[in-house]
Amino acid sequence: GDSVTQTEGQVTVSESKSLIINCTYSTTSIAYPNLFWYVRYPGEGLQLLLKVITAGQKGSSRGFEATYNKETTSFHLQKASVQESDSAVYYCALGEGFASALTFGSGTKVIVLP
Amino acid sequence: GGIITQTPKFLIGQEGQKLTLKCQQNFNHDTMYWYRQDSGKGLRLIYYSITENDLQKGDLSEGYDASREKKSSFSLTVTSAQKNEMAVFLCASSSDWGRAETLYFGSGTRLTVL
Secondary structure (H helix, E strand, O other), rough: EEEEEOOOEEEEOOOOOOEEEEEEOOOOOOOOOEEEEEOOOOOOEEEEEEEOOOOEEEEEEEOOOEOEEEOEEEEEHHHHHHHHHHHHEEEEEEOOOOOOOEOOOOOOEEEOOO | OOOEEEEOOOOEOOOOOOOEEEEEEOOOOOOEEEEEEOOOOEEEEEEEEEEOOOOEEEEOOOOOOEEEEEEEEEEEEEEOOOOHHOOOEEEEEOOOOOOOOOOEEEOOEEEOOO
């Protein structure tokens, strides 16, 4: 079956520093799945941050970037300079097959210190 | 814009009890989903529905029933609540069932089984 593995647990980073959350995926049924990052801000519901549907392409949103690397089967999320408002739980997800039901990673909680 | 409303926000039941969770969306989306999230883990798909009266099983469907009697609503029934089912249940919708569709999530129902 499909699986998504991302940076486990919690990451603490100081404001203005860089952040990277690792995500690798495995899929048995399709060579090039669609890849997503979802985010849950405190007190809010889960929402899409960015998505990339073509291997080799980069997606970006709110200062975050992620590049779909089919050679390493990775989709790491990066931001050059984080802000307190980036404190949230981030989920990497994979979509394949004939329905858009997604396979999610376990989530990474990011705490940005002032 | 639209919204997904899940009721109740908190649900407490007894072991062996039949419990129902409800979800309404006003996006006019075709596809709706139920995911379960256990503490510290990713989301796992229970059921999805690509149109009114359609039901498709996800990886975690055993022990659950679902119903999609109207396009705007999707309910999930825990047929016999077990203590190891304490989790947050998330409802989502998307406009189609293509692979790259964005999912829109509700804020969740937290289930506690005594």
